[in-house]
Amino acid sequence: MSVQRESQSNRGRLIRLSISAAANGLSRNRLATIAATTTMTLMLMVLASVLVIRAGLDAALSYADSKVEVIAYLKNSVTESEARSIQVQIEGIDGVKGATFVSADDALAAFKVRLKERGEPDLTGNLGVNPLPASYEIALDNPADTGRVADGLTAIPDAASISRVIDGRALAESLVAITGALRIVGLIIVIGFSLAVLAVVVNAIRLAILARSDEIAIMRIVGASATWVRLPFILEGLAIGAAGALITLFIFGILSASIGAVMLNLFRVLPVQTSAILAGQVSLSVIAAGLGLGALGALLSLRGRLN
Numbered sequence: 001m002s003v004q005r006e007s008q009s010n011r012g013r014l015i016r017l018s019i020s021a022a023a024n025g026l027s028r029n030r031l032a033t034i035a036a037t038t039t040m041t042l043m044l045m046v047l048a049s050v051l052v053i054r055a056g057l058d059a060a061l062s063y064a065d066s067k068v069e070v071i072a073y074l075k076n077s078v079t080e081s082e083a084r085s086i087q088v089q090i091e092g093i094d095g096v097k098g099a100t101f102v103s104a105d106d107a108l109a110a111f112k113v114r115l116k117e118r119g120e121p122d123l124t125g126n127l128g129v130n131p132l133p134a135s136y137e138i139a140l141d142n143p144a145d146t147g148r149v150a151d152g153l154t155a156i157p158d159a160a161s162i163s164r165v166i167d168g169r170a171l172a173e174s175l176v177a178i179t180g181a182l183r184i185v186g187l188i189i190v191i192g193f194s195l196a197v198l199a200v201v202v203n204a205i206r207l208a209i210l211a212r213s214d215e216i217a218i219m220r221i222v223g224a225s226a227t228w229v230r231l232p233f234i235l236e237g238l239a240i241g242a243a244g245a246l247i248t249l250f251i252f253g254i255l256s257a258s259i260g261a262v263m264l265n266l267f268r269v270l271p272v273q274t275s276a277i278l279a280g281q282v283s284l285s286v287i288a289a290g291l292g293l294g295a296l297g298a299l300l301s302l303r304g305r306l307n
Helices: 001-028 030-067 080-091 104-118 145-153 169-211 213-222 225-253 256-267 274-279 281-302
Strands: 068-075 094-104 137-140 162-166
Touching: 001 030, 001 169, 030 162, 030 169, 030 225, 030 281, 068 080, 068 145, 080 094, 080 137, 080 145, 094 169, 104 169, 137 145, 145 162, 169 225, 213 225, 225 256, 225 281
Parallel strands: none
Antiparallel strands: 068 137, 068 162, 094 137
């Protein structure tokens, strides 16, 4: 029992000594430590930005899917009774959830509201007549049915009363393509920064090894195992990663309100809750990436040097 307590006491003392040695190593090589921490912070800032932008893209894509609909514009000559008959025919198309009639006056009023929201001048009063036609806004059971429903409108008995059909296929396809491209670009940037961080961390730890070569030799002479010799340097890498992660999260915490406003302007959807993202996916990803890169950089720098 006493042997076990003594072993635990020695292990605790070695851990404290390793932490102290790691702190001294970071302090001795301040320039390399600052460079590694700065590079780590920049990489983690890029990673956090990519995660936030991806969340916005996913929200925009989901929002666009929910708003994908088909709009059928009617000819000006269509009467009220003909419009009701067309609605019945539209709602009979497979995949149609419902059809909402928008009169020409309602369309003009909605257009004026959009102009006011954008801060643009309303010049519709100078036209003398309402240039907007009546239409049906057709909600779908499944956004994937957009093309089939749009084609179905050409086959209804009163198809000649429809002047134009607009569907959201182009918008949805464009958004998917843009989202995929931005994800690939973001991944390439993150990988590039990660390699740069590894290079800087490896060099910082190697400088620490060279500066403490005499101490390492003494530790080996008195019988210290390779694990305990390596531990201070691994702790240095973890400290650099943790420092970069904390700085990144601190900056994003300060900028969370501004990030939410930018997200709204970029994606035109409900503001992404940046506080929830920061507490969840972004925080965990940034901390894991920082600690992982710090430890990996230390292990790479130690490889074949302390055997």
